[in-house]
Amino acid sequence: MDRLVPPAHAVTPVEMAAVLLSGVVGGALNTVVGSGTLVTFPVLLAVGLPPVTATVSNALGLVPGSVGGAIGYRRELRGQRRRVLRLGAWVLPGGLVGAGLLLALPTSAFDTIVPVLVGLALVLVALQPLINERVRRRRGRTGRAAPRDGGPALRAGLALASVYGGYFSASQGTVYLSLLGAFLDEPLQRLNAVKTLLVGGVNTVAAGFFLFAAEFDWTAVLLVAAGSAVGGRTGAGLGRRLSPAVLRGVVLGWGTVALVLLLAR
Template sequence: MTIWEMLAVFAAGIGAGTINTIVGSGTLITFPVLLATGLPPVTATVSNALGLIPGSISGAIGYRAELAGQRRRILRLGIAAAIGGLGGAVLLLLLPSTAFETIVPVLVALALVLVILQPRISRAVQRRRELRETESTQTGGPLLFTALLLASVYGGYFTAAQGIIYLSLMGMLLDDTLQRLNAVKNVLAAIVNSIAALFFLFVAHFDWTAVVLIAVGSTIGGQIGATVGRRLPPTVLRGIILVVGTLAIVQLLLR
């Protein structure tokens, strides 16, 4: 890499760490930059996954106040994230590079629809619980576990808009504030990235320069994102999700 390419990758890491902590889709910033430096798609994906681990952890630490009282939820959903992340990493090396990318825009679009409808769906679910006089589950039950498992398979493979999918699923099936769910999303993303990266370390080729630059940049971005994101009201946060998700779909379709 030239010095200018290194600066571009570092800047992309900061941007990705920031946007990942707030909502997700940071990969849509770093991935094109890595490709522009001449890295092959799979090498860029693996290097990106390794580099974003510190940023995910940084963002989760920044949201530590919102994680209070969610230990049981995180432990249960974390298992789904770990299994799915490993499965996605394996598929990345086994399947053609375009296999999952063809359905990515559809997945992101579906997630955005769920985000838009989330308040209405949540109210409907709450009314149904009240009619049945049942307590809301703190973990989302088997449905959320399965849905996050599948989302994590996708996350281990490509990661773009993974956070948006997580937030849409949890917002629909859990009775909690969007900020607290965003904190859980950051932990789950860190788990998926870490599991996939550990697998890649032993079986895949990656670029150490790109990894280090993204790691440092995303760590800084994670703190920026936590500072900005936790101050946003639910309506604004949901609006950012929709804007980022729409841009993600456009970029993926134009690739």
């Protein structure tokens, strides 16, 4: 079967420009917040791609954005190699499972759970300072040190979130950031850097699977890829300049928009 699928009509220069721009914005948002798919996916649908083809093309196209974001956050990633590798061992298989589910299951199952998952993630992000403070006090009373990699609960949560990320990826980064913030006592910028790298890993695994098993449109992939590469690097520079409070506010603000869009689908 030919896996290269043309759009329903010839893509005009204006539509190509829209897809490219959506890649720039989506790549930047993925790095800063983690919901770039909610920008790129609707544009791909608008130019005539079927939903599954648009999802696959989007996953392939956003990989360079994650790479650019990780490069931009390389300073915050210093000293976290072991953590990234250990957590990556849990998220990558989840991404592969999610990619397989995209081709095997109807969308109705995930359409129900996705808004709930994103809503819970926003609550965790909002409560992160309070959760961290209470956890810190409890550890002070018991004398227990914080697990360097967050412990089994974090690994299990990231693995489950990665199944969803491999399936659709909208707000995947928001869910990751909420989990990392709840279980790791680290500055938000360092957590955002880890989130960016983990999301990139899941997207890469899913994209590799899609290359051999799913239908996609090369024009859309290349346009989103070119835009996201620029946006990812730009997003890292922007995110680094934001204070933790402002960054959390951006995550909550865009996450709320993402939740509304998901509920309206």
